[in-house]
Amino acid sequence: MELLKDCISKQVSIDTASLEKILSMFESEELKKGDYFLQSGAVCRKMAFIETGYLRMYDIADGKEITLWIGSSRKFITSISSYVFQTGSIWNIQALTDCKLHVITKEKHLLLGEQEPKWLEFDNLLLARSFALLEQGAFAHLHTTAQQRFDALMKNEPDLFLNVPQQHIASMLGIAPESLSRLRKKSIK
Amino acid sequence: MELLKDCISKQVSIDTASLEKILSMFESEELKKGDYFLQSGAVCRKMAFIETGYLRMYDIADGKEITLWIGSSRKFITSISSYVFQTGSIWNIQALTDCKLHVITKEKHLLLGEQEPKWLEFDNLLLARSFALLEQGAFAHLHTTAQQRFDALMKNEPDLFLNVPQQHIASMLGIAPESLSRLRKKSIK
DNA sequence: TAAATTTCTTAACAATTGTCAAGAGAATAG
DNA sequence: CTATTCTCTTGACAATTGTTAAGAAATTTA
Numbered sequence: 001m002e003l004l005k006d007c008i009s010k011q012v013s014i015d016t017a018s019l020e021k022i023l024s025m026f027e028s029e030e031l032k033k034g035d036y037f038l039q040s041g042a043v044c045r046k047m048a049f050i051e052t053g054y055l056r057m058y059d060i061a062d063g064k065e066i067t068l069w070i071g072s073s074r075k076f077i078t079s080i081s082s083y084v085f086q087t088g089s090i091w092n093i094q095a096l097t098d099c100k101l102h103v104i105t106k107e108k109h110l111l112l113g114e115q116e117p118k119w120l121e122f123d124n125l126l127l128a129r130s131f132a133l134l135e136q137g138a139f140a141h142l143h144t145t146a147q148q149r150f151d152a153l154m155k156n157e158p159d160l161f162l163n164v165p166q167q168h169i170a171s172m173l174g175i176a177p178e179s180l181s182r183l184r185k186k187s188i189k
Numbered sequence: 190m191e192l193l194k195d196c197i198s199k200q201v202s203i204d205t206a207s208l209e210k211i212l213s214m215f216e217s218e219e220l221k222k223g224d225y226f227l228q229s230g231a232v233c234r235k236m237a238f239i240e241t242g243y244l245r246m247y248d249i250a251d252g253k254e255i256t257l258w259i260g261s262s263r264k265f266i267t268s269i270s271s272y273v274f275q276t277g278s279i280w281n282i283q284a285l286t287d288c289k290l291h292v293i294t295k296e297k298h299l300l301l302g303e304q305e306p307k308w309l310e311f312d313n314l315l316l317a318r319s320f321a322l323l324e325q326g327a328f329a330h331l332h333t334t335a336q337q338r339f340d341a342l343m344k345n346e347p348d349l350f351l352n353v354p355q356q357h358i359a360s361m362l363g364i365a366p367e368s369l370s371r372l373r374k375k376s377i378k
Numbered sequence: 379t380a381a382a383t384t385t386c387t388t389a390a391c392a393a394t395t396g397t398c399a400a401g402a403g404a405a406t407a408g
Numbered sequence: 409c410t411a412t413t414c415t416c417t418t419g420a421c422a423a424t425t426g427t428t429a430a431g432a433a434a435t436t437t438a
Contacts, residue, residue, distance in 0.1 A: 081321050134320075145394075146394080179396070334424075364425070367425090396424080402415100
């Protein structure tokens with residue numbers, strides 16, 4: 001629980017009691033590699049803070065699995081629009097490795113919102129950053145080459161390349177696995 | 190004001206009094222071609238419903254203007270994260286043609302939220318759809334070719350090609366203006 | 379309206395990335 | 409531990425898209 005504690009207290013100034021109250025609403029959950037946290041079509045009723053492990057968010061298009069995002073330690077993951085508006089999710093969320101999660105349900109999330117103003121503040125920051133991150137990703141795809149996106153990911157999340165199948169990373173970068181293989185080869189030289 | 194009225198009443202069931210209350214919070218605003226609705230760095234304090242005209246949302250990267258989105262009639266436009274969280278906007282929003290807008294300020298927006306539950310409902314739908322749209326756009330860039338994105342835009346928003354400089358459309362599609370020129374030529378045959 | 383400026387198109391060529399096929403390597407199941 | 413399956417790499421080639429440069433077309437300004 002330490003990681004989650006740090007994550008919250010680093011972003012909002014909060015007293016111990018409130019922080020403990022928030023933490024008490026989370027339950028631990030473990031996933032085995034390959035397990036699904038969410039399947040497309042279902043309404044997403046929980047949000048997870050990733051303690052350890054990797055999960056990918058993907059959908060299928062033209063018969064191919066396309067990975068939009070891979071979440072790793074210290075990140076929150078959920079199908080945002082499904083979780084916020086309780087509509088069917090288009091995304092699948094699957095564990096790429098064994099995972100340890102801290103999970104909060106939609107019910108407790110709403111309850112916390114009423115009882116702890118700091119949670120609302122934190123929740124808002126989370127949403128804002130998710131939106132901004134998505135926007136930045138979309139923006140990057142408009143003016144960068146695969147090479148540039150690869151370099152950036154290599155710099156910002158090098159651990160991904162060591163812990164996650166390359167095909168999913170390639171998909172997230174918007175390129176063929178073979179192309180990723182070539183870019184990796186170049187970068188090692 | 191008719192277009193805005195329709196836009197709201199088509200999405201939430203609402204009585205006349207509440208609808209009129211909401212509409213009364215909007216003020217008309219006209220922009221000349223080239224005028225800015227918002228400049229990057231500034232906190233975005235208003236949201237606009239586009240009655241007529243076209244506006245683009247863009248930022249500069251490596252010295253080039255990159256257009257993330259072009260808004261047209263019957264669409265809402267604002268720098269969402271800046272408007273929602275009152276932080277500095279990274280986006281510029283500029284009129285590409287003369288525009289007639291219906292504008293609501295952040296203050297009145299918040300006020301309406303307290304007074305009209307239906308506004309909250311509508312506002313939520315708007316945000317959810319903006320997020321979903323952005324997600325879909327990002328997703329599309331991962332598995333489609335420029336050709337496919339061009340075809341889709343041609344089908345969904347053909348009027349864009351007749352009313353907006355091609356260079357901005359190319360930017361939004363993530364390709365060079367010369368490439369767009371080629372795709373257009375092909376599609377005419 | 380005419381001149382100046384900006385935008386768009388075209389063509390040749392270069393660079394990047396995709397596709398296909400084969401084999402090497404790694405992970406998993408029995 | 410071994411066989412099987414899945415994943416990754418490599419190379420040859422094709423297709424797409426970017427770049428550069430020039431001229432045509434359209435728009436704006438005076």
